Amino acid sequence: MVFPLLKRRDRDNRRFRKRKTEHQLTLEVPPSKKEVVMRRQRMALQVLRWTVVGGAAVWAVVFAGGLWHRAFNVSGNFAVGQFELVTNGVITVPQVAAATGLRPDQNITDLDLGEIRSKLMELPRVSKAEVERRLPNHLSIRLDERRPAAWLACVKQGLRPFDGRGLLLDREGVAFPCGIVLEEYSSLPVIYCADVSGVIPGRQVPAEAVRTALDLAQRMRRKNWSPPMGLEQIHILNEFTLVAQMDTDALFTFLPSDLDRQMARLDAILQKTGAAGRRVASVNLQLNKNVPVTFRDSVASPSAVGNPAAPGTVSPVAGPARQGAAAPGTRRPRPVSTAGEDEEVRALVRGA
Structure with a gap:
């Protein structure tokens, strides 16, 4: 009596597991007029809120840019003026200004230090160049010039x-x-x-x-x-x-x-x-x-000075007169x- 019940239960379970689809009943209840009005009000408030935030951000950026322009670009406190030049050679401030295009009325915050250094390195006498900017208006240029040998x-x-x-x-x-x-x-x-x-x-x-x-x-x-x-x-x-x-x-x-x-x-x-x-x-x-x-x-006998060179001797080209050297136009003793x-x-x- 027990075994037939167990078999029937097992058969019912297998049938339940083999079901592939389930049927669900979906009910669509239309919202009420009050809910529609409230939903629209929430969306309008969100749009207004983001509009205000975005406008305030744009206004803040514009205002900050205006302050920056008035504080740094328009103000003469940040003009280059006379820059500092430190060098171990003969290059002068006018030569540096001509090579780099620096002007006293330029704003120090607008200067491209890398470009200035590149222009200085194009000078044949310069072997090393350093450009430093210190606010509000200090520009320092250090040059290492080539030492002649x-x-x-x-x-x-x-x-x-x-x-x-x-x-x-x-x-x-x-x-x-x-x-x-x-x-x-x-x-x-x-x-x-x-x-x-x-x-x-x-x-x-x-x-x-x-x-x-x-x-x-x-x-x-x-x-x-x-x-x-x-x-x-x-x-x-x-x-x-x-x-x-x-x-x-x-x-x-x-x-x-x-x-x-x-x-x-x-x-x-x-x-x-x-x-x-x-x-x-x-x-x-x-x-x-x-x-x-x-x-x-x-x-050396005086008659030896000015005599023509002996055949086969090396006669270098005479250079400009130096201290202790023979005067131009005279020959040295051979x-x-x-x-x-x-x-x-x-x-x-x-x-x-």
Whole structure:
């Protein structure tokens, strides 16, 4: 009796689970007139509320912009006026104003500091520029100008040293116009080259020979020579020959490569010849052995001045007169080979 009841219950449950759809009765009751009126009133209030909030926000923005304009743009308290220029060179305030377009009546809040810095970096003399703005009206410009290490000259193209229209080179070989010839520039060495057509102010010189000559000039200026002497000129005769002319009229010929070895050998030759009481006139360091060395007489005869150069001698282009240098239009005493050198000097020259 029990089992048939259980089977019937199980069969009824399966039928219930297999039903796929359910029927629901949806009743739509139309709202009353009061509910419709209240709903419309709520929507109108919401629209009015958002309109008021939006209008107040727009008015606040416009009012704040007007205050900003009156406080910063119209007010003369934020005018640039005279800006501060700190530099380690010769660039002046009018030059900076002309390069950047700065005017005293400009508002300091309208300035694009990045653009001002970019314009300053376009000046060939400038290697680093910093622009700082401090409210209400302080503008500070700091410039790091290139420090000249040598003059670049070319006789063929009329580029002369010790001239405001000349070109200077910094330690990295970047060329820039001189502009103002300071007294300290008179002691700089001069690098003479055959062609400067590819030189662009503000950029490194493309010629490898000029950069090598500049490196040689800096090495020679740092060296304490015995006897004391200073570098005046370096002539680039070709891609294999650099001739350094000293203020003692000595001429030293170098290869562009292996400058350390040649400098060390020149120093040893000068020390040995100086100890022997000899005055060196020229040394050709291009050879590893049997280095050609010529000497000067202890006192140059007056008749030697103005004599034509001996065949085969190097005659650099005469530069502008310096303190202690020969006057323009005169020739310096030519090197005179002297026999009977000391054996120690001979051994050094032969490369022993």
